[in-house]
Amino acid sequence: MCGRFVVSQQADDLTAVFEAENGFVDWQPSYSLAPTDTVPIVRERARPDTGEFVRLLEPARWDFHPAFMKDSKRPQFNSRIETVATNGLWKGAFASGRCIVPMRGYYEWTGEPGSKRAHYLHGSDELLAAAGISTARKLDDGTWQVSTSIITREARDASGEVHDRMPVYLPLDAVDRYLDPAKLSPGEAAAMVEFLVAQSDLVAPTISEYEVDPRVNNHRRIDPHDPTLIEPWSG
Template identity: 30%
Template sequence: MCGRFSLVEAMYDLQQYYQFEMREDFLYTPNRNLSPSQQAAAIVQVNGHRYPASFRWGLIPPFAKDEKIGYKTFNARSETVAEKPSFRKAFQSKRCLIPASSFYEWKKSGKDKQPFEIKRRDGEPITFAGLWESWRHNDEIVRSCTILTTEPNDLMADIHNRMPVILERNSFDQWLDPEENKESLQKLLKPCASELLTAEAISGDRFKKSGASQ
């Protein structure tokens, strides 16, 4: 799973890396401990152009009765995403890139949990495969997102039994292309190479200070 991540890159660096066109209404605030229900930055594609967007983390499907479902849908299993009612329409046409500086995972050891911070070894942003949706509540429209997960690679298997789907730059166009077929997309939903990542044990104090825990 992926239940916490950070994004602290400068906006200019994100724009250069993801090659998106800026929007005046896009607001970006770096966050070292982003958790479900908070606003997450993402990149979407409209008519062949990439734009930044801000989504509430925790996908709320259009048929939801209330927004509480988002606390259960901040991740989507890649093995079933094409069939699950909450995700299948978004998988067909509302895919996005979700950038991160790092993500956090907790390794169980008896009754204790040791947090790890996972980053790319080359220092580039991590790019999660994401989906987004729009949900209407009276006159309000809430746009939300989810991060796809898959089986762990060798590095992550020692920490947790799931990991986020991490996309490489050469697959961004394919993931964002609304015309891409399901079979080709499924081939992208696999664990990245262990050599791509580093995992460092960190203190849990940073999460206690913000009231966050796992």
Template identity: 35%
Template sequence: MCGRFALYSPYPSLAASLRLPLEATEADLVPRYNVAPGTWISAVRRLDDEGPLVLDAVWWGYYPHWAGEDAPEPINARVEKVATSRYFRGAFAHHRCLVPANGWFEWTPVDGKKQPHFLTRDDGQPLWLAGIWSERPDGKPGCAILTEPARGVAKQIHDRMPLALDAESLAPWLDPHLTDRETMRQTVRHLDPRQITHWPVSTRVNASTHDDDSLIAPLPSL
């Protein structure tokens, strides 16, 4: 799953990594080292099919405006079901987005406790996580981050991971005219898992009120 991540790259670095024309409504990004669900996060999306790509804020919690009062508010959507689930398929076809992140946190059991790890790219470049969004009942956008079975070294930590896309897949993922599931499957690729690395970090990350760069610092030893 993906339940906590960090984003500290400045806007120019994100724009350069995306390599697509981008308008920003929040170019002065504040570094965040412990982004939790139920908060505003940055996402790249189109507000309508013919509009430009924008980097703006969306709520991390997917709750479409048409859903019932007791409907769930997931923060993740599984790639295995996102295209066919009634709850997600409309957003998957028409409202896809990218969530920038420098890495995400996951926990693994160690001696009866849970040890957090920070997973990130080995070259320090931002990750682009596949997401979907929908207008919430309050008219604000809400999103879920897609997850897939863990690959590479990420399997050492958890059985699932966020779907991070490779550079060539960013434009197709954001293309509003690409709606066919099979075409998308053949076009969109995840980041090479060999580019992912990880290390154990302080349990201070367990509390979402903690938010500083020490949270991503490697522990000297377990």
């Protein structure tokens, strides 16, 4: 799974890599993003005046909440690749709300409560492109809220030693196909799932892991802007 991740890049760095416009001008790099936090995503959107599609870096709440879903105390922050194209909660967004969640790496834990060991998983480069889905709903105050979920799969990286799930990471040259805004038919959605599996198989072997300071265990008590959170820890 992915329950906490890192985005150490500035907005300009992210827009340059994904060739996107900046719709998240106040983004600040974070070394500890948790469910319900606001995170950066990249997606294709139609301009309201011209209908032309444009690629944007924009904010999203990491707690997938489509308009038809009732309020829930349990954040919906991961979607399983095995059901993302068929499950009623996810399939509409997978068909027409695909996005990329940029990240430098993510955390997993081992051990018992009270003495958990924190592990940081990262790629060979400083930026990973995780496949995600997004949706939008109108809030009571009349504003629109975009929310997102990260797609996960069976672990094929170093996380297999600490957890059985990992994010679906794509090579950068596969991003354009995934972000194509065309709505997928059920058959096309199934083909997209196969594409994600094959492409993430290419990235998974490049992911490695090391242990970090267990102070990262408590999201509320750390400074999320502290880059030392991802430094190796020897105990």
